[in-house]
Amino acid sequence: MVPYLTESRSKQKILSRQLFVLDDMMQLLERLESTDQLFNEPCPPNPGNxxxxxxxxxxxxxxxxxxxxxxxxxxxxxxxxKLHHKRDRLTNLVTALEKKKDLSLQMGESLQTAYNALRVCEGQLTQLRAETDATLDRSADWQHLRDALQGYVEETQGVMQCRLLSVGSSELCVELRPRSCGSSSSVQLEPLRLTVTWSPDDHFHLQVYQGTAGLLEESMKGCLSHLSAALLEVMQCYTSQGEMLAEIQALHSRFAIDWRPGQRLLVFLKTASSVCNLGVEEGYPSRGTATLISVRRDGELVDNAVLQPPQKTPSLTEWLEFLSSSPYV
CATH class of the missing domain: 1.20.5 (Single alpha-helices involved in coiled-coils or other helix-helix interfaces)
Structure with a gap:
């Protein structure tokens, strides 16, 4: 390919020179007036220059x-x-402007809707303010009534020996506080806690919690109109065992004991390996006695014959004091 191009270039140069010579010859012929002049004219030194x-x-x-x-x-x-770039920018600006225009229209519609809603809310707010003022007036009246009722409740609780702990829509928690029991007015029973729930069909469910009071946990059900009688029955059951329960409650602070009212059994844990079981008869302490049932030391039974307090009919307190000091236990 390269030799061909080189040869073509040479041919073009030769052809151009021939054309230059031909051009000079034509100009020469144009200047001649006769053929004789052609033979007399000198030859150009460099034709085609x-x-x-x-x-x-x-x-x-x-x-x-x-x-x-x-x-x-x-x-x-x-x-x-640059013009294309400016045109593209202008197109983008026009598109953005159209979008902003549409957004502006939408915002205008939303603003109008919000303004209408605001006017409605202002009307409702005015109405609610009037209702609130009326409610506050009624609330003040109810507050005075509540304070008066609270005073009545406190007076009633003092007379009825009970205290209202909490109250809900369908449940209340009450604490019974019996007065002094027994011959000594210094003997006080711990408060007895119970919960009362009621149903829409005017029935109640009363649940007694043992806690440290020592009373057997039980529940009672019935018509709501019989609730007062049920509370009175629980109070009477609690106070009827007042002296025994007061003694057991006092022993809780001195000894490691566990009172099991269903079995009428008092478990005394002297040490980790010494366990004493005492039975309490019905009517204790006035008509019943407390007796030692068994003593286990290191898993072995101890003979009860060597364990007898000096008292003829010892009480629970005397039994525990004796057992805690006995070397056989």
């Missing part, structure tokens, strides 16, 4: 023109690129 010079000038002008055109094209291309 003038045409070749003009061709070089034209070629140089052409190159300069091409360079100018290329520079103009480059400048025009830059301007066109």
């Amino acid at each position: 003038e045409a070749h010079s003009r061709w070089k000038v034209l070629k140089s002008e052409y190159k300069e023109g091409v360079q100018d055109v290329e520079a103009l094209i480059s400048t025009l291309q830059d301007r066109m690129d």
Whole structure:
């Protein structure tokens, strides 16, 4: 391919020189007035030089023109690129403007809706303020009534020996506080806690909690109209065993004991390996006695014959004091 191009270039140069010579010859013939003048005119020293010079000038002008055109094209291309960029930006701005216009319309509609809702809310707020003022007036009246009722409740609780711990929509917690029991007014029973729940069909469920009071846990059910009688029955059951329970409650603070009312059994844990079981008869202490049932030491039974307090009919307190000091236990 390269030799072909080189040969073509040489042929083009030869052809151009021949054209230059032909051009000079044509110019010469144009200047001649007769054929004789052709033979008398001297031969040009370098035929084609003038045409070749003009061709070089034209070629140089052409190159300069091409360079100018290329520079103009480059400048025009830059301007066109800038125009395209500006057109794209303008298109994006127009699109964004249209979106903002749509958003503005939507916000205007939303603002109008919110304004209408605000006017409705203002009307409702005015109505609610009036209702609130009326409610506050009624609340003040109810507050005075509540204070008065609270005073009545406190007075009633003092008379009825009970205290209201909590109250709910369908449940209340009451603490029974019996007065002094037995021959000594200093003997006090611990409060007995119980819970009362009621159902929509006017029935109640009363649950007694043993805690440290020593009373057997039990529950009672019935019509709501019989609730007062049920509370009175629980109070009577508690106070009927008042002396025994008061003694057991006092022993809790001195000895490690466990009272089991269902078995009427008092378990005394002297040490980790010494356990004493005492039975309490019905009617104790006035009509019943406390007896030692068994003593286990290191897992072995101890003979009860060697364990007898000096008292003829010892009480629970005397039994525990004796057992705690006995070397056999």
